[in-house]
Amino acid sequence: xYGGRITSEEKSMISTYAGVGIAVVxxxxxxxxxxxxxxxxxxxxxxxxxxxxxxxxVLKQRLKAEEYSVVREGGSQRAxxxxxxxxxxxxxxxxxxxxEPLFTSIDKFDAGVGFPTFxxxxxxxxxxxxxxxxxxxxxxxxxxxxxxxxLGYVFADPKSPTGQRYVVYxxxxxxxxxxxMKDRGYKAYxxxxxxxxxxx
Numbered sequence: 728x729y730g731g732r733i734t735s736e737e738k739s740m741i742s743t744y745a746g747v748g749i750a751v752v753x754x755x756x757x758x759x760x761x762x763x764x765x766x767x768x769x770x771x772x773x774x775x776x777x778x779x780x781x782x783x784x785v786l787k788q789r790l791k792a793e794e795y796s797v798v799r800e801g802g803s804q805r806a807x808x809x810x811x812x813x814x815x816x817x818x819x820x821x822x823x824x825x826x827e828p829l830f831t832s833i834d835k836f837d838a839g840v841g842f843p844t845f846x847x848x849x850x851x852x853x854x855x856x857x858x859x860x861x862x863x864x865x866x867x868x869x870x871x872x873x874x875x876x877x878l879g880y881v882f883a884d885p886k887s888p889t890g891q892r893y894v895v896y897x898x899x900x901x902x903x904x905x906x907x908m909k910d911r912g913y914k915a916y917x918x919x920x921x922x923x924x925x926x927x
Contacts, residue, residue, distance in 0.1 A: 774826040774912035780874050786824065794823050797898040798876035806841030809897035814843070818904040819916060824874040826901070828916055829853055830893070838892050842879065843900070845893040849916070856881065869893060 733741075787795055796802030806812070811820070820830040820843065830845045838844040848854055852872070859868040859880070869878045879895030903911055905920050 774821065774828070776827070778825070780825060790823065791898070794898045797896045798824060798874075798878075801877045802898075804842070804896050804898055809842065811843045811897040811900065811902060812841050813837075814902060816902070816904055817920060818902055819849075819908065819913060820845075820895075820900040820902055821913075822871045822874055822876055823899055823901055824871070824876050826912070827853065827871065827873055828903075828913060829871060829878070829900070830895070831916075831919055832905075833919065836887070836892075838884070838886075838894065840894055842894050843897055845895070846887045846889045847891065848893060849919075854878075869895065871899075 781789065783799060786799065790798070793802070793804065797804065814832075814835075817832045819828045819832070821828045829848050830843075831849060834846045834848075836844055836846060855870045855872045855875075857868050857870065859866045866880045867882070869881050870876060871878060876899055877896075878899045879893065881891055881893050883890060884892040903913060905917065908914065908917050
């Protein structure tokens with residue numbers, strides 16, 4: 728620099744440094760958001776029983792509006808117009824909030840009501856029940872015990888193998904096909920299907 732003036736060589740050098748600096752910032756930002764999205768993808772597609780329950784703020788961003796309405800606001804869905812009412816694939820139905828496995832396709836049956844219906848959950852210890860007196864009715868509401876997600880209702884049903892039917896909302900669940908269970912953290916539950924296949 729001579730007499731306070733910047734030479735063309737110095738201008739070129741400054742431009743190069745500025746360009747490198749911007750590139751570094753962009754790369755660092757890109758990597759940060761990449762790892763952040765990978766972390767969120769892992770949290771929403773794999774199961775870890777020790778993972779903390781997401782806050783309502785996180786759930787509002789992560790869940791679809793209908794999913795949030797059902798699990799956190801006690802909302803409902805239309806019969807015969809929901810994702811899993813007629814799903815016949817083999818696998819497990821997991822809590823949309825925590826990924827905790829709650830029902831299996833083995834216990835699913837068609838009750839003619841237009842919602843996913845199960846004879847029993849994987850374990851009753853995973854669920855909580857409460858009395859719902861809304862809409863001038865008395866029903867037994869079913870929640871996921873750990874996340875407190877509203878799932879649906881349980882009714883007495885003499886046609887069910889267990890004498891009960893759990894009528895739940897598709898929006899409260901993600902479905903994990905049996906062939907993906909091992910890779911997504913559900914290895915311990917694969918044996919449920921082995922036993923079913925082994926039974927004549």
